[in-house]
Amino acid sequence: MEGTAEERVEKLFHLAEDADSVEEATRYVERAKEVAESNRVQIPVEDKSKVCNGCGRYLRAGDNARVRLRSDRDHVSIRCLDCGDTNRHPYSGGDN
Numbered sequence: 001m002e003g004t005a006e007e008r009v010e011k012l013f014h015l016a017e018d019a020d021s022v023e024e025a026t027r028y029v030e031r032a033k034e035v036a037e038s039n040r041v042q043i044p045v046e047d048k049s050k051v052c053n054g055c056g057r058y059l060r061a062g063d064n065a066r067v068r069l070r071s072d073r074d075h076v077s078i079r080c081l082d083c084g085d086t087n088r089h090p091y092s093g094g095d096n
């Protein structure tokens with residue numbers, strides 16, 4: 001894979017989004033984390049929010065995650081159905 005570490009991380013998150021299963025997506029984000037750590041680059045907050053803080057699995061709404069938008073508090077609450085952890089992130093708008 002070519003490009004800068006940032007581009008590779010981004011690419012891996014894109015692959016995770018398109019993955020057929022949570023397992024496959026989780027492997028991509030694990031690779032992305034390795035690339036980010038070994039190159040000392042930050043994973044964008046937006047991408048980080050797609051990974052469970054508790055178990056490190058890729059979170060997919062309707063699959064292993066329950067997403068709840070708290071408009072009154074300006075954050076998104078994502079509950080991981082695998083480990084039960086609730087991940088909270090500031091609501092950034094998003095395009096879907």
Ligand SMILES: [Zn+2]
Nearest residue numbers: 052055080083
């Ligand atoms: Zn989890």
